[in-house]
Amino acid sequence: MGYYVILGLFTAVGWFVSNKLKTKFKHYSTIPNTSGMTGYEVGMAMMEHYNVSDVKIVQGQGSLTDHYNPRTKTVALSPEVYQGRSVASAAVAAHEVGHVVQHATAYKYLAMRSNLVPVVQFSSKMQQFLFMGFMFGMASGALGNWFILVLAATFGATALFSLITLPVEFDASKRALVWLDETGITQGTEYDGAKDALWWAAMTYVAQALSALVMFLYFLMKATNRN
Secondary structure, X not given: OHHHHHHHHHHHHHHHHHHHHHXXXXXXXOXXXXXXXXXXXXXXXXXXXXXXXXXXXXXXXXXXXXXXXXXXXXXXXXXXXXXOOEHHHHHHHHHHHHHHHHHHXXXXXXXXXXXXXXXXXXXXXXXXXXXXXHHOOOOOHHHHHHHHHHHHHHHHHHHHHHHHHHHHHHHHHHHHHHHHHHHOOOOOHHHHHHHHHHHHHHHHHHHHHXXXXXXXXXXXXXXXXXX
């Protein structure tokens, strides 16, 4: 019961933050940036500023799916960001290139997060298997103790990944905002809008980190009490 209460609570928090981000992005997508540059052009200009020439910027699919893949050295921008000339498109494009700059300068938290990706993927698969075991009554007695211990460990890995993600995301936004301000691509209220949009984007990661941390502590306490 405690698990479902926690899950429901953080699902509601995640829904609220996600919808707030969508609302902010939609609003700032209607405000043109001073430079008139598209998200693609903003990203290319920022990479040129930091002397990065080995990363591609491509148009992806969907909405708010923008990301940087350090393995392929590719920035994928959603169509609205890639083609858009708004405050939102400039902010998002600069944020993703902020990750590119992190990679180019060997930002330690980005490297740590990348190294944890296989661990988190494995943990996610293990969680699905373990929850199925609970549903079919496979986790009783001493075996149940091991199930809960392993669940705690998998959520611990997820929590660690989420916590390391926070400085990565906040730092990328900081780099983006400094560059946007110094170059004058977003000025005055436009800069404030870019900052507001990126802050709500960061809040989605904060909500995920809190959820993962609480889940880890919950299963750790259950394992400790059973023992």
